[in-house]
Amino acid sequence: LCSFMAKIQFYPYDMEYKEVDNRSVVYLFGRSSNNKRITVVDDSFSPYFLVQPKREEDIESLMTKIEKLKLEDEDNDKYEVLETKSVTKKLLGKEVNLIKVGVNVHKAISKISKVIQEWDAVKELYESDVPFLRRYLVDNEITPITLVEAEGEFITSKSKVEVFKAEKIKQFSEDAIKEPRMLGFDIETYNPAGKAIEPEKYPVIMISFYGKNYEKVITWKKFKTDKKYIEFVDSEAELIEKIKEVIEHYKPEALVGYFSDGFDLPYIETRAKKYKIKLDLGLDYSNLSINRRDKTDAKIKG
DSSP, rough: OOOOEEEEEEEEEEEEEEEETTTEEEEEEEEEETSSSEEEEOOOOOOOOEEESSSSHHHHHHHHHHHHHHOOTTOOEEEEEEEEEEEEEOOOOOOOEEEEEESSSTTTHHHHHHHHTSTEEEEEEEEEOOOOHHHHHTTTTOOOOOEEEEEEEEESSSSSSSEEEEEEEEEEEEEEEOOOOOOEEEEEEEOSSSSSSOTTTTTTTEEEETTTEEEEESSSSSOOOOOOTTTEEESSHHHHHHHHHHHHHOOOOOEOOOSSSIIIIHHHHHHHHHOOOOOOOOOSSOOEEEOHHHHHEEEEOO
């Protein structure tokens, strides 16, 4: 049986990684060269860090010792070394021989490096604090929003868009994405107190959307108008459902607004919870996520 690898080109504009079957898997959300949204999955890249031995003649024995490391935490999460490799790097202008330690999941770096740095034969650890997605992009020489080529196959997955599993991935050219599809939005809320913002108590009265060849205002407060872009609904719950509908229909690559991460999206999320409406806007059907501590960090996957 012959298996033929397909090739695709796409512009990645959003990314994340998940732990799947005890491996860190990268998800690149983007627009394909034929203008369709796509998710590219890559499970071939292992998180890693570098170890410097005190004496270069100890490299082989140290590699053998490191390869045997396997840890487990109280949640039964497993952290293990997948491989070690001798590499040459420049350190303060001088070439040094280091050990590259590949592990199964990104979280394993902190767990395993903590053990290794206590060993007598180890002089120093490097690059154990590099964020995983940054590491992935740098090592693969990928620049987001520019044209990337992936080789692999389309797979079936729970997703609103096609999913492509990459066996190989590389920068194709420096062509940047043309006219990213952006949708601006803004809400108005009922606020009789004037100062305190209380999303648990007071409703969203209206929302406006603006994009290329697109403008819409949705409200449940009825009034006379001849404006075609104004749409009336019967309740706040219906308005929230319409928000989902507009975003799904317009398919933006970016939602933009004035302090929308800190105000509009958290407010909409609080009101949606009241009506038990799922804001499953992510390309993988995941919900809008709000970082409540940060107050300026709302995410919709893809």
